[in-house]
Amino acid sequence: MPIDPPPEPPLIIEQPGKPSGPIVDMRDAFARKTPQTEEDRAQARAFIDGKIEMIRRDPHMTDAEKAAAIADLEARR
Amino acid sequence: MCAHCPPGGNVNTWLYITATNRSGLGVEAFVSYYGQDTPHFRVYDWARTDSWQIDIPFTALDNYLTTITAHGARYPVLSVWNGTWSIATNQYRNQALLYNQARGGWDLVYQYDYAATDAQQKTGWVDSWAPIVETFQSLYVQTNPMGALDAQVISSDNNGVWGTWELLSSSDSYLRTDNMGFNLVFLDPNYAFIVNS
Numbered sequence: 001m002p003i004d005p006p007p008e009p010p011l012i013i014e015q016p017g018k019p020s021g022p023i024v025d026m027r028d029a030f031a032r033k034t035p036q037t038e039e040d041r042a043q044a045r046a047f048i049d050g051k052i053e054m055i056r057r058d059p060h061m062t063d064a065e066k067a068a069a070i071a072d073l074e075a076r077r
Numbered sequence: 078m079c080a081h082c083p084p085g086g087n088v089n090t091w092l093y094i095t096a097t098n099r100s101g102l103g104v105e106a107f108v109s110y111y112g113q114d115t116p117h118f119r120v121y122d123w124a125r126t127d128s129w130q131i132d133i134p135f136t137a138l139d140n141y142l143t144t145i146t147a148h149g150a151r152y153p154v155l156s157v158w159n160g161t162w163s164i165a166t167n168q169y170r171n172q173a174l175l176y177n178q179a180r181g182g183w184d185l186v187y188q189y190d191y192a193a194t195d196a197q198q199k200t201g202w203v204d205s206w207a208p209i210v211e212t213f214q215s216l217y218v219q220t221n222p223m224g225a226l227d228a229q230v231i232s233s234d235n236n237g238v239w240g241t242w243e244l245l246s247s248s249d250s251y252l253r254t255d256n257m258g259f260n261l262v263f264l265d266p267n268y269a270f271i272v273n274s
Contacts, residue, residue: 002163002165003162004239005160005170006160006162007241008158020181020182021180021181023185024180024182024185026185027188029186030186032129032130036127046091050093050211051202059253069201073202
């Protein structure tokens with residue numbers, strides 16, 4: 001279901017009670033300017049492999065849950 | 078996210094302070110360490126095949142970094158907000174924002190609109206909306222303090238009405254310890270934690 005953007009999160013410790021200014025669009029300053037490289041693809045595989053290792057160590061997931069999650073991630077590598 | 082620069086100790090490969098928003102195709106906006114190099118703020122978009130979208134060193138984030146006090150100690154902090162929500166039928170938006178400490182407001186740094194079904198967002202691997210220190214070594218020693226402060230979550234109901242921001246609590250998160258050498262400095266269940274080694 002389409003929904004409106006979420007409200008801004010309040011800053012609790014940093015600036016208690018201080019109203020936040022409007023959201024400013026800084027995407028141009030942060031945007032990636034170059035296409036993905038082979039190094040990026042290798043890092044993406046390492047990133048996903050890290051998630052898979054984390055799942056394997058997860059003491060709260062069942063073996064079936066781990067298998068499903070790992071299969072999902074392997075499909076995204 | 079609380080991130081010293083550099084991480085110190087024996088970190089010699091990747092180490093992340095990260096969180097997802099528990100959407101199957103959501104966006105991860107996080108602090109990335111590599112060895113003792115300057116940490117980077119990075120965005121990994123799970124909805125894209127070209128997933129790496131932002132990679133900015135802390136040296137270029139002066140306006141976004143600050144220092145705050147928690148439990149009597151000062152910690153360097155980068156305030157990060159990642160969101161995923163439906164903008165039309167089978168259309169979703171991923172966003173990442175950083176809090177600009179210099180002007181006092183959130184800056185939109187990344188946005189991506191894409192086609193996806195509710196099922197894609199809610200099934201499969203969705204990870205954790207609780208922040209984590211994601212490890213890549215078997216044992217960490219003498220690292221600087223790192224973690225997350227003031228983790229908050231908001232969600233919408235089935236009618237698309239947003240609730241209110243809430244500090245992450247023990248009812249929607251749990252403490253996980255992987256025995257990689259990190260020790261808890263403090264935990265405020267479960268919206269703030271700092272670890273070192």
